[in-house]
Amino acid sequence: MRRGVCVSVCRTCGRKVFPPRLLCPACGGASWTRERAGQGAVEEVTTVRHTVGAGGEVSVSLASVRLDAGPVVVAGLDGRAGPGDRVELVAVDGAPVGRPREDRGKGADEADGDPLRIKRLRG
Numbered sequence: 001m002r003r004g005v006c007v008s009v010c011r012t013c014g015r016k017v018f019p020p021r022l023l024c025p026a027c028g029g030a031s032w033t034r035e036r037a038g039q040g041a042v043e044e045v046t047t048v049r050h051t052v053g054a055g056g057e058v059s060v061s062l063a064s065v066r067l068d069a070g071p072v073v074v075a076g077l078d079g080r081a082g083p084g085d086r087v088e089l090v091a092v093d094g095a096p097v098g099r100p101r102e103d104r105g106k107g108a109d110e111a112d113g114d115p116l117r118i119k120r121l122r123g
C-alpha cells in the first residue's frame, strides 16, 4: 500500500491530469513532471453487484473522487462514503482506493461515526 496516486503535471501550463497522457489536453505539451496527490472529495458512488464469472453475491463500491490537486480519479471505496465526503487515496496493488477520513467534529459524535448520518446532521 502506498499513500496517494501519481498525478502528471504539464511542464508548459501546469495542468494536472490522471491517468498519465501523452499530450496535455490544455496546451498540447508533451513534457511532464509527477507529483503525489492523496486527498479529495467524493463526487459520486456506484455499487457493482454483478461481475462476469463471479459466483455468488458481489458488492464492490466505486467512487469518483475529485482530488484537491484537480483531476478526478475512479477509485475503489474502502468504507462508507457519499457525495461530498472527504477521502484519502492509497494505492493497493497499483489501484487507487479511497478511504473515508475520520471526522472528529461535533457531527461525528452525534452520528456515531456513520458518514451518511454525519452528512444529514450537517444538512
Ligand SMILES: [Zn+2]
Pocket: 010, 011, 012, 013, 014, 015, 024, 025, 026, 027, 028, 029
Ligand atoms: Zn499543458
